[in-house]
Amino acid sequence: MRVEVWSDINCPWCYIGKARFERALERFPHRGEVEVVHRSFELDPRAPHEARPVIPLLAAKYGMSLEQAEATEARIAENARGEGLPYAGGRDAANSFDMHRLLHFAKEHGRQGELLDALYRANFAEERSAFEPGRLVELAVEAGLDGEAAAAVLADPQAYADAVREDEATASAMGATGVPFFVLDRRLGVSGAQPAETFARALEQAWETRVPVPLTLVGEGAGGTDGAACGPDGCELPQR
């Protein structure tokens, strides 16, 4: 079974939703057969690459006072701590395209989960900015990746750029307008940082209905079974 999770590192509800999903997954009897994949979603593809503190950004965006923006952020922090997640406050925000490219690189090296955790921790749990120059290479190394290779990926703006865009196109095709967005075997969706119980129900439902839909066979001949194949009774040449 495969769970794809669209999220953005700038998204606090993704950080929180991930913890809620993982709480459900830990208790799911078939967790050994669940593969979790990160998918890219940029909340603001046009955000500048220079990091800016979040509170004034929120205040400007919603026409709030700084105090109101701080209260909003405090409410999110409270939800995070309710999940046992550290939340430092005073975070900043910037363009996350490079983070998503690096997550695809990490996926190729079997370190996507580790890098995702490191990125969330850097952005939400640490005082220091996750967007400091050189910080992403440090985090890649912490996640078990080769620092030089990670730096080369970051230096080449085309590296994994198509993979990020393809994830975003898929999210859009599935009707996702916000994140986190969880998709189970491309059949069931969970939108937002729902309670762990909801994720548990979705896992259960996906598991119970996991017998794949009938496949359409492509190939020559009726049923497409005339390609040479090996079966329990041996290997045969196509019967034409």
Next chain:
Amino acid sequence: MRVEVWSDINCPWCYIGKARFERALERFPHRGEVEVVHRSFELDPRAPHEARPVIPLLAAKYGMSLEQAEATEARIAENARGEGLPYAGGRDAANSFDMHRLLHFAKEHGRQGELLDALYRANFAEERSAFEPGRLVELAVEAGLDGEAAAAVLADPQAYADAVREDEATASAMGATGVPFFVLDRRLGVSGAQPAETFARALEQAWETRVPVPLTLVGEGAGGTDGAACGPDGCELPQR
């Protein structure tokens, strides 16, 4: 887009079918967005772990003479060489469960494709047996994996055993009785070592119809959208 390929290392048509599929994939304009995953399928789960030469096995199984069995194997070798694949002849066969377990370990470390190539090469292109004691660890190292970690996986019969069985259960649920069996986005299937043109058509068809089917949303409230989420317009608390 995801292509899952069920195969067994003991299956010469899997070795050949993989080359045909890859020829189609190389020419596919969207190949950068195609993820290929190996799935486990044992042709003979009850095969002994000790390797035995294939020709006498085939002869005994089909009540053929050794000469007839050799002619069958020669026909397969000819098909392999027609794809530019080396085929040494004189291979042996044995239980492949450990190979499949190791392929799942390799997947976790981003080295599944490399290990699969090494296993096929060892079994079909080299004089030496792929089933020699210690050979799998050597091949794991060639594929870029840590030799000690690979040896530990092989020494623990439970390691990745469930992952192999889950792949086999999925194949069975999808109606696969032989391999290679190719599944595109869990919607289209290609059975057997079909010509590259058939794989090209399947890739094209899967790509053109890749807009995912409508998802069923799981969650509280109508539409399941009341989980807290961040969107282009900012992050909100659930409206209850």
